Amino acid sequence: MKEEKVSGKIFDRAVLKRLITFISPYKGKFTLLVVIILISAGLSPALPLLIKYTIDTPISQGDQQGLTRMLLIMIGLLFASSLLAFFNTYLAGWLGQSIIRDIRIQLYEKIMGLKLSYFDQTPIGRLVTRTISDIETLSNVFSSGFAAIAGDILQLVLIISVMFYTDWRLSLISLSTIPLMLFATYVFKEKIKKSFNHVRNAVSNLNSFVQEQITGMSLVQIFNSEDISYKKFVEINKKHRQANIRSILYYSIYYPVAEVISALGTGLVVWYGAKQIINPEMDVTFGTITAFIMFINQFFRPIRMIADRVNTLQMGIVSTDRIIKVLDSDETIENKGTRKDIVKGAVEFQDVSFAYIDDNYVLKDISFKVKEGETIAFVGATGAGKSSIINLLTRFYEINKGNILIDGIDIKDFDKYHLRQQIGMVLQDVFLFSDTIRNNITLGDTSISDEQIAEAAKMVGVHNFIMQLPGNYDYNVMERGSTLSVGQRQLISFVRAMVQNPNIIVLDEATSSVDTESEELIQNAISKLMKGRTAIVIAHRLSTIQKADKILVVNAGRIVESGSHDELLRQNGHYANLYEMQYQESLAQ
Structure with missing residues (x-):
């Protein structure tokens, strides 16, 4: 699977600007949160100073009362720091979760509005990664990214200032190891940046592969491809493991190195400070050395944390870049139309040409008219372009040339959602959600009453079957309707179309996958459904469309024949050949 390339620059202005808009x-x-972090950072040098004073004054002078007073002050300081830490952690977490909730809603709304061509070219697993994993990464950016880095930097500035104010000589000794720490941090940051890009790509590829294989598991099993699928998964999982181990390796090297550098600074302070204490002419005290040991720990900890937080920000920038690409995608059908007329059903295609990719046209100069209440059928070989005609009528794709009119109005002038609401569709590949039969029929539309559902189900002839299921209309069909037969799923899709009461009905190979008994039920329902409505039928079985007002034969993206069943048979062309082949097949059976 192809890996996505992202810049991942921490100071990518466009990405940072977008992150700020989310806040x-x-x-x-x-x-x-920033104020709390800054106050916490401001309090950090206070404890070493209080301990220095306690050692050099109450303890060295044997002042028990002064020692008790200082202990109470330090306890109060620790309590205040703990309270600030609580509010910091809680508020940062709340802020992060609230922001990613908003972003996830925006992203999901965007995905629902994308063209079908976008999904044709983008693995579903990759979109799942964007919606789940990448957005989850952003939570850390807001909870331990921007504000926390600002707090760490302030803490460093304050600690350095207090150190030099306390003893400039010990300060220079303490900070002599900074170049080593900065070099190690820079190398770590660069390595972990590359590593994270590999990890994110590995996660995306793993999600895409697993989703695809599970969706097509029946195909994998029926062709005994389990071993091949397993080996591919092992290879992709191996790359995922290697990417993560590489990241772990950099962490496992950096933190011990940082600890050694910190310990080296502490050792230098102790060595130099001890020499000064031994020399009676120097004014270095035990309290000063103790404070500097604490200062060193407090100084190097933010440096290590900044490296980690920069890495968190780096991960967030990469994830944000990926998310923004989806949010800013122009792969959407524009909804500039405002008309919400009740559609009567007259349909006209005027010299329509369409290509899924570039100029590779699958439909060429398609023209036809369907009168209100008329039934028109499309027949032709697989790949001739029949389903593409339906996809254009419902504006799942935009046409390249020509015009499509409904009741004499260009479909682009209609509100997109209103237009689709006026067209009832029954597809060959029925998709049912893991939900109740009722919700699969209404798709969450609460305006559809139980009486309407039952009436439509009775018309289709599926009501009695549903009433025999546990829970009746509340029966959960599980994922993709796996607990129902192909025919039962198809019948439910008919009920779904009928409850919308549309004036245009589209049947795309609606009976090609059902058994004879189900087909009889569907044919009966179709006749009732078509009454008084415009019907556009794509049929594989020619026996189902012989009574259509007009039959159009599509071949290689063009309409090559047009007429009634009898007229087309007399022409002795494509349609006659198709009919003859199916007739021979039926005799052979």
């Missing part, structure tokens, strides 16, 4: 609705909470 905008929570400016007050974010400002409060």
